Amino acid sequence: MIHWMAYAAFAIVLWGVCGLFMKLGTNRVSARSMVIWVTAGFLVLLPFMWRFTTLAGLSKYVISVGLIAGFVNGLGNWAVFACLEKGAKASVAIPLTALYPLFTVILATGFLKERPSSLQWLGIALALAGGAMLSYEPAVADVTQEERAQCAQ
Amino acid sequence: MRTDRSHFPVWLWYALLCIFWWGLWGFLSKIGSVSANPLQMQILFTLGMLPVAVGMLLQMRWKLDRNVGGATYGILSGVATGLGTLGYYAALHEQDASVVTPITGLFPLLTVVLAFIVLRERLNKVQVGGIVLALASIVVLSI
Secondary structure: OOOHHHHHHHHHHHHHHHHHHHHHHOOOOOHHHHHHHHHHHHHHHHHHHHHHOOOOOOOHHHHHHHHHHHHHHHHHHHHHHHHHHOOOOHHHHHHHHOOHHHHHHHHHHHHOOOOOOHHHHHHHHHHHHHHHHHOOOOOHHHHHHHHHHHHHO | OOOOOOOOOHHHHHHHHHHHHHHHHHHHHHHHHHHOOHHHHHHHHHHHHHHHHHHHHHHOOOOOOOOHHHHHHHHHHHHHHHHHHHHHHHHHHHOOHHHHHHHHOOOHHHHHHHHHHOOOOOOOHHHHHHHHHHHHHHHHHHO
């Protein structure tokens, strides 16, 4: 059986590549338009996935959970843009929203009775801090000041 | 930006709302992944996301930027995200959401490294610290 970390690594690699495409794409279209084009990309995959599976056999409960999962993810995307439009600095807002797994941890330990080991708690804490720090991009003004300081040296 | 210190900034509400929605997504994904396979979950995820995308299009009054390069990168992003999400659901099927979600939340690790290599963007000290913590967490959670 494939180790779960291999699946997680697969997600990290493809989501990481997606981040690069997003950077390249938002240089050409608005961030909101980007969300729509990304959704179009999801739709491109649909026919291929239908070839290999159907929803037959799934209970109404599981179907509802899956649909709501997609819906709330979309709401999260909307909230990021609303946040930036309301005056948030991207250098603050993006690392902050990168802490979303913390809420998943709270829900999973609270409602699904998941009990991570001490070592896993350490890994979770490192991952949360690392994820937030990786998402940090200094504001343009900060970069300019930094570059000025380096030029002065 | 709102400067009145007596009020909670509006943007912070939206940031917290985002954490709430995405955090809930991770939680619901775990519940769904117990019974549904990754392909089924991704189909449902896409269908569930459509109403929000349509809502955003309406909010934009259907004024969608149609730059070919931007649209291509957007669609490629969607394909890459969709395929990556299959891995996320497969990992959730095997392991707890409280362990998998923080690990997959490290995807900016690759974005930062690729941006450094491909786009020649500079890494800041915070990001370098983040890379160290991210790698340490992967090692710790692999044990």
